[in-house]
Amino acid sequence: MPTKILEFHGYEPLSNDSKNTAAAKWCPFIDVKCKKTRSGGACALQGPSSPPVIICPNRLYADEFKVIRNIAHDVFGADAELVTELDAKNRFQSGALTGCEVVVYGQGFSGEVGIKAPSNDGENGTFKIDFLLAKICKDLSLGEIVAVEVQTIDTTNSYSDAAKSYYSETPYPGHGKNPQPGWTKAGFNWENVTKRILPQLIYKGHALRREKLAKHGLFFVLPDPVFRKILTRVGGKLLKYPKGPGTITFHSYQFAETWTTQQRPFELVEELTTTVEQVAFAFVSPQNLPPLGIYEETLSKKLAKLTKAKRKS
Known part of the structure; x- marks a missing residue:
């Protein structure tokens, strides 16, 4: 399915704001150099009959990491304050800790934390959680842990030709023999929902469940179209539970469907809490399977064509 670049370096392609941020190779959401200039600098794509899909995690970090702040306020209360390790250290040394501080380990704060874990061959390895929120006490001791994973979706094929046009500040004529202006050959790699996203989520959810201070479980932030694909993959049924x-x-x-600013705002569409077991069981017991006997039917048709071809010869 072809797609259009909906946002290029934070704004509609070829708008004045987009030209400025693209010329600087800049990400306006986290205010640093864009790391995806080789693959195109696109923040979101849209298909001909699909909603917009955010494809870069940094796009979700707009408004000073609002998605992380929302989780901290939900779990720890509206007075929870996101701080770095250095902030916490300085406040502790000056006696200014209030007990409302949440030290954030992850991009834009104190850096990601590697978690040691054994691999199948007996060697120790590590995996990372995108964000770990550590609620601290006035004596700087650890009070509670919240883990947050953030995922968007990878793309298939490439939109680099369109990106080259936008970097040169010219309209993209489209891809293929009968090009349509703006349309690229890039698509969405929905297979990653099955191959990568769900297995990682289940593993990290199980690992976190063994932590006595992880009283609210794992949070998973993602674009709504990706969430819908996950629900489809697991059969659309995940029982709801209270956070724990x-x-x-x-x-x-x-x-958002409407906006008045140059930059498109986004909003929380749905919150769903379930258990690791619910996700794992649904993942290994899919209900959206092809019809019974579809392999036999498909191969029989192919062999029948071979028979007909032999008769004609």
């Missing part, structure tokens, strides 16, 4: 140890809370976000 061993739960996974999905926060799906989508662009």
Whole structure:
């Protein structure tokens, strides 16, 4: 399915704001150099009959990491304040800790934390959680842990030709023999929902369940179209639970339908809390399977064609 670049370096392609940020190779959402200039600098794509899909995690970090702040306020209260390790250290040394501080380990704060874990061959390895929120006490001791994973979706094929046009500040004529202006050959790699996203979510959810301070489970932030694909993959049925140890809370976000600013705002569309077991069981017991006997039917048709071809010869 072809797609159009909906946002290029934060804004509509070829708008004045987009030209400025693209010329600087800049990400306006986290205010640093864009790391995806080789693949195109696109923030979101849209298909001909699909809603917009955010394809870069940094796009979800707009408004000073609002998606992370929302989780901290939900779990720890509206007075929870996101700080770095250095902030916490300085406040502790000056006696200014209030007990409302949440030290954030992850992009834009104190850096990601590697978690040691054994691999199948007996060697120790590590995996990372995108964000770990550490609620601290006035004596700087650890009070509670919240883990947050953030995923968008990878793309298939490439939109680099369109990106080259936009970097040169010219309209993209489109791809293929009968090009349509703006349309690229890039698509969405929905297979990654099955191959990568769900297995990682289940593994990290199980690992976190063993932590006594992880009283609210794992949070998973993602674009709403990706969330819908996950629901389809697991059969559309995940029982709801209150937040607690061993739960996974999905926060799906989508662009607002109307806006008055140059930059498109996005909003929380749905929150769903379920358990790691619910996700794991649904993943290994899919209900949206092809019809009974579809392999036999498909191969029989192919062999029948061979028979007909032999008769004609």
